[in-house]
Amino acid sequence: MSKNVLVYSTPTCPYCTKAKEFLKTNNIEFENIDVSVDQAKADEMIKKSGQMGVPVIDIEGSIIVGFDQEKIKAALDL
Numbered sequence: 001m002s003k004n005v006l007v008y009s010t011p012t013c014p015y016c017t018k019a020k021e022f023l024k025t026n027n028i029e030f031e032n033i034d035v036s037v038d039q040a041k042a043d044e045m046i047k048k049s050g051q052m053g054v055p056v057i058d059i060e061g062s063i064i065v066g067f068d069q070e071k072i073k074a075a076l077d078l
Contacts, residue, residue, distance in 0.1 A: 002029055003059055019057060022069060
């Protein structure tokens, strides 16, 4: 069963790109949310994480700030 994965990111963030590549490599479907163009989603990200930095990854409500491969693997049971 696939988990619901949201990636809050910006186009210029290298760690966002790495996080998305990691998910793709592991065949994890995710919704990419570009917070540089969507203020409401940016506010939602800040509310969830307490952070303004990207990436913020939401895996079934488990919030991971930054590209932390080990935390992502644990949240996805990889």
